[in-house]
Amino acid sequence: xxxxxxxxxxxxxxxxxxxSRGLKEQLTRLGVEGExxxxxxxxxxxxxxxxxxxxxxxxxxxxxxxGRLDLxxxxxxxxxxxxxxxxxxxWSTAPAEARALGFGAGMGLPNIRKASDLFExxxxxxxxxxxxxTIHLRKLAAAETLRNAIAMRPESCRSCLACLAACPTRAMRxxxxxxxxLEHLCINCTACLAACxxxxxxLREEDxxxxxxxxAAAGLLVVPLPFLAGFPxxxxxxxxxxxxxxxxxxxxxxxxxxxxxxxETLRYARRPDRTGAGPVLAxxxxxxxxxxxxxxxxxxxxxxxFLSPVExxxxxxxxxxxxxxxxxxxxxxxxxxxxxxxxxxVLSPARAAAAVAKALKSTDRAAxxxxxxxxxxxxxxxxxxxxxxxxxxxxxxGVLRVTGLSHVLRALExxxxxxLAGVELLVLYACDQGxxxxxxxxxxxxxxxxxxxxxxxxxxxxxxxxxPFLARCGLRLDEDMSGAIRKLALIDELTRRxxxxxxxxxxxxxxxxxxxxxxxxRVPGPGCPLEEEK
Amino acid sequence: MTLQELARRAGTRLLLPGTHPRGEIARVYxxxxxxxxxxxxxxxxxxxxxxxxxxxxxxxxxxxVPGVCLVQHQGPEPGLLxxxxxxxxxxxxxxxxxxxxxxxxxxxxxxxxxxART
Numbered sequence: 213x214x215x216x217x218x219x220x221x222x223x224x225x226x227x228x229x230x231x232s233r234g235l236k237e238q239l240t241r242l243g244v245e246g247e248x249x250x251x252x253x254x255x256x257x258x259x260x261x262x263x264x265x266x267x268x269x270x271x272x273x274x275x276x277x278x279g280r281l282d283l284x285x286x287x288x289x290x291x292x293x294x295x296x297x298x299x300x301x302x303w304s305t306a307p308a309e310a311r312a313l314g315f316g317a318g319m320g321l322p323n324i325r326k327a328s329d330l331f332e333x334x335x336x337x338x339x340x341x342x343x344x345x346t347i348h349l350r351k352l353a354a355a356e357t358l359r360n361a362i363a364m365r366p367e368s369c370r371s372c373l374a375c376l377a378a379c380p381t382r383a384m385r386x387x388x389x390x391x392x393x394l395e396h397l398c399i400n401c402t403a404c405l406a407a408c409x410x411x412x413x414x415l416r417e418e419d420x421x422x423x424x425x426x427x428a429a430a431g432l433l434v435v436p437l438p439f440l441a442g443f444p445x446x447x448x449x450x451x452x453x454x455x456x457x458x459x460x461x462x463x464x465x466x467x468x469x470x471x472x473x474x475x476e477t478l479r480y481a482r483r484p485d486r487t488g489a490g491p492v493l494a495x496x497x498x499x500x501x502x503x504x505x506x507x508x509x510x511x512x513x514x515x516x517x518f519l520s521p522v523e524x525x526x527x528x529x530x531x532x533x534x535x536x537x538x539x540x541x542x543x544x545x546x547x548x549x550x551x552x553x554x555x556x557x558v559l560s561p562a563r564a565a566a567a568v569a570k571a572l573k574s575t576d577r578a579a580x581x582x583x584x585x586x587x588x589x590x591x592x593x594x595x596x597x598x599x600x601x602x603x604x605x606x607x608x609x610g611v612l613r614v615t616g617l618s619h620v621l622r623a624l625e626x627x628x629x630x631x632l633a634g635v636e637l638l639v640l641y642a643c644d645q646g647x648x649x650x651x652x653x654x655x656x657x658x659x660x661x662x663x664x665x666x667x668x669x670x671x672x673x674x675x676x677x678x679x680p681f682l683a684r685c686g687l688r689l690d691e692d693m694s695g696a697i698r699k700l701a702l703i704d705e706l707t708r709r710x711x712x713x714x715x716x717x718x719x720x721x722x723x724x725x726x727x728x729x730x731x732x733x734r735v736p737g738p739g740c741p742l743e744e745e746k
Numbered sequence: 747m748t749l750q751e752l753a754r755r756a757g758t759r760l761l762l763p764g765t766h767p768r769g770e771i772a773r774v775y776x777x778x779x780x781x782x783x784x785x786x787x788x789x790x791x792x793x794x795x796x797x798x799x800x801x802x803x804x805x806x807x808x809x810x811v812p813g814v815c816l817v818q819h820q821g822p823e824p825g826l827l828x829x830x831x832x833x834x835x836x837x838x839x840x841x842x843x844x845x846x847x848x849x850x851x852x853x854x855x856x857x858x859x860x861x862a863r864t
């Protein structure tokens with residue numbers, strides 16, 4: 213995270229632009245360039261000139277974190293009596309001196325708004341003005357298009373239909389012997405990965421760079437504790453030494469941010485001014501957040517406004533070269549936006565494990581040091597019964613921890629029905645045993661946890677969210693409402709005509725899904741292949 | 747097209763060559779309001795304006811503008827030359843008006859013959 217402040221002197225035209233130039237120097241050093249830098253400079257320079265032209269003094273403050281720049285320019289000036297008028301292009305109260313220089317055309321605030329992803333203005337006549345602008349490093353829309361990180365290896369698929377049966381949101385299909393995912397339904401929960409015994413599903417990796425090079429290039433490596441404890445042939449500290457031997461200079465645990473998040477969400481759940489009924493949902497597992505956004509939008513207000521642990525880790529080190537070992541596809545997705553290009557690499561556990569195995573062969577195991585990164589040794593409690601967590605939260609009776617998606621679904625249904633009396637904080641993990649049970653970790657979760665019991669986890673600060681949780685739209689049956697109603701009736705009718713076995717032979721998980729696929733033209737077939745065969 | 751080539755074809759005087767690494771011009775924008783120039787400025791844009799003041803060059807530096815063409819100008823003051831030099835932007839001057847200069851530069855960019863020759 214970078215934060216800088218530059219003073220601005222009102223009326224000092226000789227120095228005007230110095231604050232924006234200082235900001236540009238900082239951003240250029242961080243590698244910000246191109247269109248993003250251009251937009252930041254437009255916003256900064258316009259805001260700075262407004263202070264020079266209209267105010268006595270002011271400050272330009274900028275913070276760069278989470279893949280965005282927050283710019284705030286506060287002045288001690290006359291304030292703006294009518295903001296709506298000031299936002300109109302061409303409206304200006306600039307003096308003649310400024311107009312003679314080409315300023316004061318009444319385009320300053322409109323230009324800042326146009327250059328910004330988020331724009332706010334707060335002004336009080338006689339007191340001053342505060343202009344806030346947020347500019348994202350990458351277009352949010354582009355970041356959001358990457359919603360699925362599950363790679364298909366159709367050549368390995370045996371058409372066993374296990375993934376169809378396992379998917380809790382009925383996003384899986386099997387077409388021509390190949391698995392398919394309906395992305396608008398997928399929540400990246402790993403249920404299909406866990407069900408697939410033949411390796412037809414895995415983690416999509418975009419970065420094919422050499423793992424050793426990735427580790428060596430990273431100033432910092434963040435790994436989940438289950439990864440560190442997932443090697444039968446070596447203890448966590450030996451794995452740590454192997455990672456260092458492979459090139460990682462500092463190693464931190466994702467679990468540190470998880471512990472911090474749980475502590476903070478418990479505090480949030482118990483704050484006296486909290487409004488709204490029902491337990492607070494800890495956004496600890498991003499796949500569960502996806503599930504809420506997709507299937508339980510009524511619970512969105514109950515999600516605590518914090519980043520998930522991997523997002524918080526990414527934010528804390530957004531200015532450094534960082535490599536993260538993702539515990540699941542959704543962590544991969546969550547990490548994807550919000551970092552400077554080229555500074556964040558995400559590795560699958562399998563690729564990182566290969567580097568560890570190689571390094572273990574040549575590592576002096578006796579030299580393994582029992583300390584992680586810059587943390588002051590390994591103190592405190594180890595992983596709790598249900599997963600790594602804040603010891604205080606783990607021991608609290610107001611905290612309900614649920615792992616495994618079928619249980620999570622029931623817990624969310626009960627939360628919606630206000631049937632979880634006495635629960636203040638709900639901590640939900642999509643995988644059985646929490647991240648320990650991720651199908652990307654081959655080791656048995658109980659054995660791994662036992663191995664990790666010697667490792668104590670530090671606690672890193674939770675990071676507040678700036679973007680709200682939003683309900684995700686499902687697929688519309690038709691652009692036109694009457695067309696959608698007609699298609700819905702067709703789906704119902706067709707579902708009634710199908711046998712209702714939900715056997716998956718047709719390639720859809722249920723007869724109702726098959727009916728929908730037919731009506732929406734995803735499959736040509738008129739009915740049930742099993743019935744047709746008869 | 748390089749800035750030098752554009753200046754030559756359009757018949758404008760190149761007073762300072764600038765230090766922009768590429769110096770390639772893809773578009774021309776003409777205006778006399780600082781906000782308009784700021785919004786349109788970019789690393790491939792030649793700005794054309796009457797605004798002969800140091801603020802113009804500070805803005806050009808911020809926006810990585812490769813060159814500025816001052817119109818209806820015989821030659822800038824020494825102070826302005828210093829500001830232009832510090833900004834790294836090339837400095838051109840044209841004796842013609844704003845629209846005339848813009849149109850001429852634009853035609854040259856589009857690989858047409860400059861008006862003076864046709």
